[in-house]
Amino acid sequence: MQPIVTKALTKKFGDFIATNAITFEVNEGEVFGFLGANGAGKTTAMRMLCGLLRPTSGSATVAGFDVYTQADKVKQHIGYMSQRFSLYEDLKVKENIRFYGGIYGLRTSVIKEKTQQLLQKLEMEKEADLLVSELPLGWKQKLAFSVAILHDPSIVFLDEPTGGVDPVTRRQFWDLIYEAASRGVTVFVTTHYMDEAEYCDRISIMVDGRIQALGTPRELKAQFHAQSMDEVFLQLARGKIINNEE
Amino acid sequence: MNTPIVVQDVHKHFGDVAALQNISFEVKAGELFGLIGPDGAGKSTLFRILTTLLLADKGQASVNGLDVVKDYRAIRKIVGYMPGRFSLYQDLTVQENLDFFATIFNTTVKDNYGLIEDIYVQIAPFKDRPAGKLSGGMKQKLALCCALVHKPVVLFLDEPTTGVDPVSRKEFWEMLQRLRKKGIAILVSTPYMDEAMLCERVALIQNGSLLKIDTPQHIIEQYHKSMWAVRAKRMYPLIQDLRAFPETDTCYAFGEYLHLTLKHGEADLDKLHAYLAPKGHEDFAMHPIQAGIEDCFMELMQGAAKKENH
Numbered sequence: 001m002q003p004i005v006t007k008a009l010t011k012k013f014g015d016f017i018a019t020n021a022i023t024f025e026v027n028e029g030e031v032f033g034f035l036g037a038n039g040a041g042k043t044t045a046m047r048m049l050c051g052l053l054r055p056t057s058g059s060a061t062v063a064g065f066d067v068y069t070q071a072d073k074v075k076q077h078i079g080y081m082s083q084r085f086s087l088y089e090d091l092k093v094k095e096n097i098r099f100y101g102g103i104y105g106l107r108t109s110v111i112k113e114k115t116q117q118l119l120q121k122l123e124m125e126k127e128a129d130l131l132v133s134e135l136p137l138g139w140k141q142k143l144a145f146s147v148a149i150l151h152d153p154s155i156v157f158l159d160e161p162t163g164g165v166d167p168v169t170r171r172q173f174w175d176l177i178y179e180a181a182s183r184g185v186t187v188f189v190t191t192h193y194m195d196e197a198e199y200c201d202r203i204s205i206m207v208d209g210r211i212q213a214l215g216t217p218r219e220l221k222a223q224f225h226a227q228s229m230d231e232v233f234l235q236l237a238r239g240k241i242i243n244n245e246e
Numbered sequence: 247m248n249t250p251i252v253v254q255d256v257h258k259h260f261g262d263v264a265a266l267q268n269i270s271f272e273v274k275a276g277e278l279f280g281l282i283g284p285d286g287a288g289k290s291t292l293f294r295i296l297t298t299l300l301l302a303d304k305g306q307a308s309v310n311g312l313d314v315v316k317d318y319r320a321i322r323k324i325v326g327y328m329p330g331r332f333s334l335y336q337d338l339t340v341q342e343n344l345d346f347f348a349t350i351f352n353t354t355v356k357d358n359y360g361l362i363e364d365i366y367v368q369i370a371p372f373k374d375r376p377a378g379k380l381s382g383g384m385k386q387k388l389a390l391c392c393a394l395v396h397k398p399v400v401l402f403l404d405e406p407t408t409g410v411d412p413v414s415r416k417e418f419w420e421m422l423q424r425l426r427k428k429g430i431a432i433l434v435s436t437p438y439m440d441e442a443m444l445c446e447r448v449a450l451i452q453n454g455s456l457l458k459i460d461t462p463q464h465i466i467e468q469y470h471k472s473m474w475a476v477r478a479k480r481m482y483p484l485i486q487d488l489r490a491f492p493e494t495d496t497c498y499a500f501g502e503y504l505h506l507t508l509k510h511g512e513a514d515l516d517k518l519h520a521y522l523a524p525k526g527h528e529d530f531a532m533h534p535i536q537a538g539i540e541d542c543f544m545e546l547m548q549g550a551a552k553k554e555n556h
Contacts, residue, residue, distance in 0.1 A: 037411040039381030083409075137285045164408055164437045166284030166452070167544050171498050178482040192411055193438075198501040199481070217502060228501065230412060237413045 001064050003028055003155040003186040004049060008058035011044050018044040020209035021058060026202075028154070031177060031187045033197050036206030037237040042190055043159075045206070049188070050157055051075045063154050076104065079148035079156035083163045086144035089133035093124060096132055097147060104151035118146050138169030145176050155186040162191060174199055194230040203229070205236050212236050248311030250275055250400045250431030251296065256305035258291055258454075265291045266454045269305070273400075273433055278426045280445030281435040282543065288454040289435040290330050293404045296433070297327045310399050323351070326398035328389050330405045330435075336378030340369055340388055343377050344395060351396030361428070362391045365421050383414025390421065401425065403434040407441065419444050439540040450543055457546045462539050469537040469545065471495070472511040475503035478527035491521050498544065505541060506532075 004026035011019040019041045026032045036042045047053040049062050051071035060067045063077035087096050094115055101111035119125045122142055132140060141161060149156050158177070162170045174196065181187050189200065197203050198217045205213040205220075213220055213236060217229055226232045251273035258266040266288045273279040281289050294300035296307055298318035307314045309321045334343045344366075348355045359366075369387050372380065377388060386406055393401060403422075407415045419441060426432055426446075434445070442448045443462045450457040458465060478484040485504055488497040493514040495507040508514040522530070537545075 037381075037413055038383050038409075040411075160409065164285040164405070166287075166437070166547060167439055167540050168498075168547055169284065174499060175485075178485070182482055192409065192415075194412055195499075195501040199499060233412050234416070237411065 001028070002026060004032075004060070004062055004188065006049075006058065006060040009045070009048060009055055009060050010057045011041075011048060011053065012056045017209050019048065019055075022206070022209075022211045023058075024204055024211060024214060026155075026186060026188060028186055029181055029184045030201045031181050031189065031199065033200030033203040034188060034190045034206070035197055035203055035233065036190075040206040040237070041209040042206055046157060046159060046188075046190070049074075050078060050080055076151075077153055077155070079151070079153040080159075081144050081148040081156070081161055082159040083141075083161055087132045087140060087147065090131060092129050092131055093135070093143065094119070094128045096143070097150065100147045100150055106151055114150055118150070122146060138165060138172065141165060141169070141173055142176060145173065145180075149180060149185060153185070155188060156180065158187065158189040160190055160192065162193060162196065170196075194228065194233055197229040197233075205233060207236050247275060249273070249308075250277075250310055251279075251308075251433060253292075253296070253307045254305055256292070256295060256302045256307055258288075258295065258300070258302050264454050266295075266302070269454075269456055271449055271456065271459050273431050275431055276426055276429045277447065278422060278432045278434065278445050280442050280448040281433060281451055282437075282439065282442045282448050283435070283451035284437055287451045289451060290404055291454075292451075293327070293329070293402050293433075293435070297325060297402055298322060323396075324399045326393035326396070326401045328393045328401075328403045328406055330408070332385050332389065334377045334385070334389055334392060337376055339374050339376055340380070341373040343388060343392055347392040348395045353396050355395060358395055358397045361397055361425075362394050364424065365394075366391050368417075382410050383417070386410055386414065386418060387421075390418070394425070398430065401430050401432045401434075403432065405435050405437065407436060407438060415441070439543055442539050442543070450546055452547055452550055455550070457550050465542045466537060466539060469542050471507045471537070471545075473535055473537050473541065474506045474532050475500070475535045476506050476532045477503045477529070478531070479529040480527070483525075484527055484530075487522065487525050487527070491518060493517055496544075496548075500538075500540070505535070505537075 002025050007023050008021040009019060010021050022045060034042055048055050048067060049060060051067055051074035055067065062074045065073040067074055091099065097115045097118060098111055101114060119128055162173055177187055191197065202216050203220060204211045220232050224232045224235050249272055254270050256266055256269040269292060283289055295302050296309060296314060298314050298321050310324055312321050314321060338346065344355050365387050369384055380388065407418055422432060445462065447459065447461050449459045485497060485499065488494055488504065488506060493509045495509045497504055497506050
C-alpha cells in the first residue's frame with residue numbers, strides 16, 4: 001500500500017485556487033521532499049493530507065485512509081512536526097512525551113516503556129526533568145521529531161523542520177530522518193534548504209498551486225540542465241512569485 | 247566621517263545565561279557585514295543593544311559615533327531596524343504601513359521614494375492588501391521598505407530571510423547589495439551559511455561569543471585540511487560506514503555528496519579504500535574538493551564546542 005496517493009487534489013478559497021489538481025504518489029519508506037516558493041500552495045496541500053482541511057475536489061488517501069471520510073483515522077496514523085510549534089516549552093521533557101503519547105492513545109505502560117527507550121536513544125536521560133524551554137534548539141528538534149513518531153506512524157510530515165538551526169545540528173537531524181526511513185517510515189518533508197532537497201529520494205516542486213516537477217534529484221537536474229537543486233528551483237520558481245500574489 | 251558601528255567588549259547576561267561575551271567588532275561605511283550563527287547564539291540580543299532597546303552589562307557600543315546609552319534618542323532617528331519577528335501592522339495595508347512609518351519619522355514616502363523605489367515596485371501591485379495577507383517574501387520586502395523610509399544611515403536586519411524561499415532570498419540579497427552601494431552600512435544576521443558568501447565581512451557567533459571575524463574568502467583560504475566529496479547509490483549506508491571508519495575525522499552530508507576529512511589526510515586513503523572495498527557500495531565515487539564556507543563554519547563551531555567541554 002502506498003502511504004500517500006492523490007488524484008487531482010484541489011483546494012479553492014473563494015476564487016483563489018491554492019492547490020490546483022495535484023496528482024502524485026509517495027512510496028513506502030521513501031523520503032519525499034515537497035518544495036515550493038512561499039505561497040505556492042505547499043501548506044494548503046499538507047493540511048489536506050493531514051486531515052486538517054477538507055479538499056474542494058479530487059481525491060487523496062493517506063496511510064490507506066480517505067481524507068474526506070476518514071480524516072480522524074488519518075490523524076491517528078500520521079506523525080506531524082513543524083518548526084514553529086511542536087513541544088510545550090513549559091512542560092518537562094518527560095511530560096511532553098507523556099502528553100503526546102496520551103494524545104495518540106497509547107497505553108500508560110507503553111508510554112512508560114517508550115519514554116525510557118526514547119530518552120536513551122537521544123542520550124537525554126539526565127534531561128528528562130528539565131523544561132523544554134531550557135533545552136538547546138537542536139535538542140528540542142530531535143525530541144520533537146522523536147515525539148512525532150512515538151506512536152509508530154507509517155508516515156511522518158515534517159514542515160520545515162530545520163529552519164534556523166546550525167549546520168551541524170541540521171545534519172544530525174537528517175541522520176534521524178534517514179534512520180527512520182531505513183526502518184520503513186515514510187517521510188514527507190518541506191524545506192527551504194536546497195542542499196537538503198538532495199537528501200530526498202524524490203522531490204516535487206510546486207509553482208502556483210501545481211506540481212511542476214517531480215522526480216529524483218538526479219532526474220530533475222538532468223531535466224533542467226542544472227548543476228544543483230538550487231538552480232532547478234530558481235528556474236521553476238523565478239518570475240512566478242509575483243503571480244502567486246494575484 | 248563616523249564609523250557606522252563600533253562594538254567594544256560588550257557583555258550581556260540573562261540570569262545565569264551569558265547571552266553575549268566579550269563582543270568587539272566594527273562595521274565600516276557602505277559595508278555589508280554578516281552576523282552568522284544559529285538560533286540562540288545571541289544575534290538578536292546584540293541587535294537589541296545596538297538599536298538602544300536593551301542595555302549591555304558591560305562594554306561600549308556606538309552607532310555613527312553616537313553612544314548607545316547616552317545618545318539613544320539620536321540613534322533611533324538614524325537607524326533602520328527590521329526585527330526577527332514580522333512586526334508590521336498586520337491589519338494595515340501595505341500602503342498604510344509605509345505611511346505610518348514615514349509619519350513616525352517625520353517624513354513622507356514621497357520624500358525618500360528614491361531609496362525604496364526598486365523594492366517598492368515589487369509590492370506596489372498589492373498596496374491595498376493587509377500586510378498580514380502577504381506571502382513570506384513579500385512581507386520581508388515591505389518590512390525592508392518600512393525600515394528604509396526615513397533614509398537611515400545604518401540598517402539593522404535581524405534574520406530577514408529566515409523561512410523565506412530560495413528565490414525570494416536571492417532577490418532580497420540583491421536589494422541589500424544595491425543599498426550598500428548607496429553608502430548605507432548594513433548589519434545583517436542569518437542562519438543560512440550560503441548567504442555568508444554575499445557579505446563583505448562576516449562574524450561567526452555561537453553561544454554568545456564571536457568565533458571569527460573575516461572576509462568569507464579568507465575564512466575559506468585558512469581551511470587547511472584535505473577534503474573529499476564522496477557519493478554512492480545508497481547514501482545512508484555509506485555515511486554509516488564512513489563514520490565507523492577509525493581514521494575518519496568528519497563526515498557530513500552536503501547535498502548529493504558527503505564531505506569527508508581523514509585524521510591523517512592523504513596518508514589514510516589506501517586504508518580507506520581497503521576498508522570500503524568489501525562493503526560493495528554501488529556507484530561509488532570520490533574526488534578531492536575545496537572546503538566551502540559551511541565546511542569552515544562547522545569546523546570552527548566544533549572546535550569551539552570541544553574547547554568548552556575541556
